[in-house]
Amino acid sequence: MGKLLLAGGFLILAATGFGQVISPEIYQTEEDLLEGLQNGELTFDQYLELLDLMRQRETLGDLDSQLVVEIPDLDYSGLDTSDYEAKQKLAGYTQTVPVKKKESRGVIVLQHRQRISEESKPESYFRVRAGNGGGWNFYLESENEENENRIKRRAIEFNRTNNWNIVLGNFNPRYGLGVNVGYRTYLNFSSDNSLEAENTFLFPFWTRYNGIFASYQRRNHSASGFYSQNRFGSYKDQVWAGEINLRWRHSLVSPIFSYQEISRGGSKFISKAGSIFAKIIGEKGEMGGELVVTDQKDKGGVVEAFWQPGNKITTQLLFWSYRQNFLHPVSRGKALPDYRLMKLENLELEQRSRQAGETGFYFSNLVRFNPRTRLDIAYQQWKDGNSYFNKNKARIGIGYWLKRNLEVRLKQYWEDDNLAASFPERKTSTLVGTYLFTENTKLQVRLNYRQGTFEDEVVNSTWEEIIFYFPVKKSLTSRVRVRYRDDDIASGGNSSWNFYIDESIWLAENLRLLAEFVSKEYEDLEREDLQVVRVRMEWSL
Numbered sequence: 001m002g003k004l005l006l007a008g009g010f011l012i013l014a015a016t017g018f019g020q021v022i023s024p025e026i027y028q029t030e031e032d033l034l035e036g037l038q039n040g041e042l043t044f045d046q047y048l049e050l051l052d053l054m055r056q057r058e059t060l061g062d063l064d065s066q067l068v069v070e071i072p073d074l075d076y077s078g079l080d081t082s083d084y085e086a087k088q089k090l091a092g093y094t095q096t097v098p099v100k101k102k103e104s105r106g107v108i109v110l111q112h113r114q115r116i117s118e119e120s121k122p123e124s125y126f127r128v129r130a131g132n133g134g135g136w137n138f139y140l141e142s143e144n145e146e147n148e149n150r151i152k153r154r155a156i157e158f159n160r161t162n163n164w165n166i167v168l169g170n171f172n173p174r175y176g177l178g179v180n181v182g183y184r185t186y187l188n189f190s191s192d193n194s195l196e197a198e199n200t201f202l203f204p205f206w207t208r209y210n211g212i213f214a215s216y217q218r219r220n221h222s223a224s225g226f227y228s229q230n231r232f233g234s235y236k237d238q239v240w241a242g243e244i245n246l247r248w249r250h251s252l253v254s255p256i257f258s259y260q261e262i263s264r265g266g267s268k269f270i271s272k273a274g275s276i277f278a279k280i281i282g283e284k285g286e287m288g289g290e291l292v293v294t295d296q297k298d299k300g301g302v303v304e305a306f307w308q309p310g311n312k313i314t315t316q317l318l319f320w321s322y323r324q325n326f327l328h329p330v331s332r333g334k335a336l337p338d339y340r341l342m343k344l345e346n347l348e349l350e351q352r353s354r355q356a357g358e359t360g361f362y363f364s365n366l367v368r369f370n371p372r373t374r375l376d377i378a379y380q381q382w383k384d385g386n387s388y389f390n391k392n393k394a395r396i397g398i399g400y401w402l403k404r405n406l407e408v409r410l411k412q413y414w415e416d417d418n419l420a421a422s423f424p425e426r427k428t429s430t431l432v433g434t435y436l437f438t439e440n441t442k443l444q445v446r447l448n449y450r451q452g453t454f455e456d457e458v459v460n461s462t463w464e465e466i467i468f469y470f471p472v473k474k475s476l477t478s479r480v481r482v483r484y485r486d487d488d489i490a491s492g493g494n495s496s497w498n499f500y501i502d503e504s505i506w507l508a509e510n511l512r513l514l515a516e517f518v519s520k521e522y523e524d525l526e527r528e529d530l531q532v533v534r535v536r537m538e539w540s541l
Contacts, residue, residue: 022393023072024428028092043337053093106130106541117531151204167213175243176277176290177302180256182332184208190352195232203231220247252279269344298323318362322355340386357385372401390419405436426452441470460489475506497521510540
């Protein structure tokens with residue numbers, strides 16, 4: 001419904017903003033993400049978005065819900081402080097904070113990364129957010145790699161509680177379900193032409209929406225709109241958009257409009273769209289839907305529902321469908337990352353659309369039979385608009401507390417990239433055991449075995465990991481992780497060992513130091529071993 005996320009994130013997790021990515025993979029470091037990209041487990045867009053979350057490390061309540069959906073195998077129904085596996089999946093992207101005597105008015109984060117396995121230049125990340133506790137906020141985020149400093153986001157926000165809000169700089173609105181105007185990804189275009197542009201304070205190279213955003217809210221209605229301008233080399237991308245929210249007791253209706261113009265010289269690509277979003281909220285759940293029509297008469301739609309009749313059952317449903325020629329770069333409605341290149345008329349440019357021609361549905365159900373036993377099921381099936389293949393992914397898992405301090409979970413995953421053929425498909429069995437020595441001291445063991453069936457071979461792989469969390473003192477917490485992986489058991493020479501340790505120290509009530517060491521040792525001589533040290537300082541103002 002269009003709540004503003006000011007760069008670093010002020011959106012509260014929404015009940016219906018659940019994830020879609022069914023996967024047994026868990027990523028806890030930036031190096032894990034890079035390895036997932038190299039292994040083909042993540043697309044480049046997913047890698048960048050998850051890297052963004054990992055560097056921001058907001059508190060759970062401040063996480064950007066539009067990014068959290070990218071975390072593999074994380075349903076919002078699982079965001080429970082007593083769910084240790086969900087906490088592990090979030091561990092690399094969130095932070096915990098001590099009880100503070102006064103409300104924080106800002107934060108400064110400085111992170112330094114040094115690869116010590118070989119001679120290399122250091123990398124740094126810097127973020128600052130400051131405000132007066134209500135009337136205004138300032139945000140700046142930058143990174144330095146290869147001695148090149150790049151501004152990622154910057155914004156200043158003015159607001160009056162429950163009345164009006166204005167943002168100058170980078171912002172991230174989401175109207176309705178994002179089918180007309182949604183979260184803007186890093187990479188919108190793919191082209192043989194270079195889209196590189198000089199990184200400036202006015203036009204950051206790694207940016208999203210950039211310009212001015214304004215919203216006004218009353219008791220039963222609200223309105224918002226924005227103008228955004230980005231520069232990609234010789235291209236100029238401009239977006240105008242707005243929405244009106246009309247509320248009744250248990251329902252909401254929003255007309256949404258958008259206009260985008262991408263130009264270079266005298267050539268232009270123009271995309272216009274209008275949509276209607278509606279939502280009904282009940283005592284035990286809610287349901288919403290959005291239908292959009294572009295100026296080329298192409299349609300797209302998303303329907304999602306969340307139902308929780310009691311404390312024992314949670315059900316989530318999602319359906320999405322887009323016409324084959326649906327081309328609206330501003331859209332970020334629900335879809336899976338099967339990218340299709342679509343030519344932007346009159347421009348030597350193609351958009352990497354993850355929606356055009358795709359139709360699918362997602363279902364998940366969590367059942368708590370009693371305090372000791374839980375069953376979770378998730379299934380998704382979709383048609384890829386690029387290959388026309390019907391694909392699916394599924395998960396079924398059961399968890400049981402054998403003792404008061406010992407839980408065991410068994411999960412089975414299925415992935416099929418072409419339902420009409422016997423390949424390629426993968427089956428993964430996962431066993432997770434969690435032992436609680438105390439509330440904050442725990443040991444977790446994960447065992448995974450995968451069988452992949454391809455056209456001319458069957459590949460068996462395995463990966464196991466042990467994670468130990470323990471507080472040394474009240475202000476010092478440690479975590480040790482050891483992982484072994486073999487991507488092809490039969491062939492040999494594909495195994496690797498990962499070792500990870502981090503120390504989190506509260507030097508003062510508002511000053512935190514994190515130190516991490518990551519080591520990756522590969523048996524494959526073509527892959528270079530990696531050792532990295534990362535130091536991060538977080539200071540709450």
